[in-house]
Amino acid sequence: AQKITQTQPGMFVQEKEAVxxxxxxxxxxxxxxxFWYKQPSSGEMIxxxxxxxxxxxxxxxxxxxxxxxxxxKSANLVISASQLGDSAMYFxxxxxxxxxxxxxxxxxTMLLVSP
Amino acid sequence: xxxxAQSPRYKIIEKRQSVAFWCNPISGHATLYWYQQILGQxxxxxxxxxxNGVVDDxxxxxxxxxAERLKGxxxxxxxxxxxxxxxxxxxxASSRVVGNEQFFGPGTRLTVL
Numbered sequence: 151a152q153k154i155t156q157t158q159p160g161m162f163v164q165e166k167e168a169v170x171x172x173x174x175x176x177x178x179x180x181x182x183x184x185f186w187y188k189q190p191s192s193g194e195m196i197x198x199x200x201x202x203x204x205x206x207x208x209x210x211x212x213x214x215x216x217x218x219x220x221x222x223k224s225a226n227l228v229i230s231a232s233q234l235g236d237s238a239m240y241f242x243x244x245x246x247x248x249x250x251x252x253x254x255x256x257x258x259t260m261l262l263v264s265p
Numbered sequence: 266x267x268x269x270a271q272s273p274r275y276k277i278i279e280k281r282q283s284v285a286f287w288c289n290p291i292s293g294h295a296t297l298y299w300y301q302q303i304l305g306q307x308x309x310x311x312x313x314x315x316x317n318g319v320v321d322d323x324x325x326x327x328x329x330x331x332a333e334r335l336k337g338x339x340x341x342x343x344x345x346x347x348x349x350x351x352x353x354x355x356x357x358a359s360s361r362v363v364g365n366e367q368f369f370g371p372g373t374r375l376t377v378l
Contacts, residue, residue, distance in 0.1 A: 154307070185366075187369075192371065193354055193356075193371055193372040193374070194369055194370065194371045194372065195308070195356065195358070195369035196369075197366050197367070197368070200366065241307050241308075243307070252298075252310050252313060252321060253308075253310065253367065255307030255308050255309070256307050257305070257306055257307050258306075258307055
């Protein structure tokens with residue numbers, strides 16, 4: 151079974167609108183971390199936001215917020231006021247405490263922002 | 266602070282040839298990771314170093330892939346011999362300690378013909 155599922159291969163949004171990118175995860179651990187990364191066409195993975203499983207508040211970083219619903223095992227990324235530069239691949243990843251705290255990535259969602 | 270450096274950025278080789286990639290992590294970062302990202306997929310961890318020791322290489326195809334981290338700083342990933350299915354982007358990342366936020370380099374795009 152996949153540990154990280156991103157069901158949206160592609161998303162389209164108009165500039166200045168908000169968009170939600172979906173991510174569900176599967177783990178039996180109580181302590182874990184969830185990450186979102188952005189990968190523009192240049193190829194570099196850029197860290198956006200982090201949510202710990204015990205964090206009571208949803209994480210926010212500027213225009214990025216994470217809608218964390220623990221019972222549903224979902225960690226959706228919300229981008230407010232989309233900009234043209236937000237066009238990129240977005241990856242959800244999970245870090246589990248077992249093993250060596252490695253990251254497991256989903257398959258990604260391609261976001262295209264139109265003027 | 267300088268980011269993670271990787272070279273080369275692009276490499277094209279024929280199958281059965283050898284290739285090596287280089288990574289220089291962020292200064293002071295003890296943990297270094299090599300990922301393989303096949304087109305249309307998320308990155309998959311190949312190997313993780315803590316200083317100059319390997320802590321996880323469970324997904325590294327050891328019959329053809331090898332990696333080392335010299336003096337706990339720079340790292341080299343080698344493929345010998347390459348197969349068509351090795352065509353991918355190879356990403357290097359580093360973190361201050363295990364479990365912390367990982368910072369990624371620009372990657373090396375390998376094409377095996």
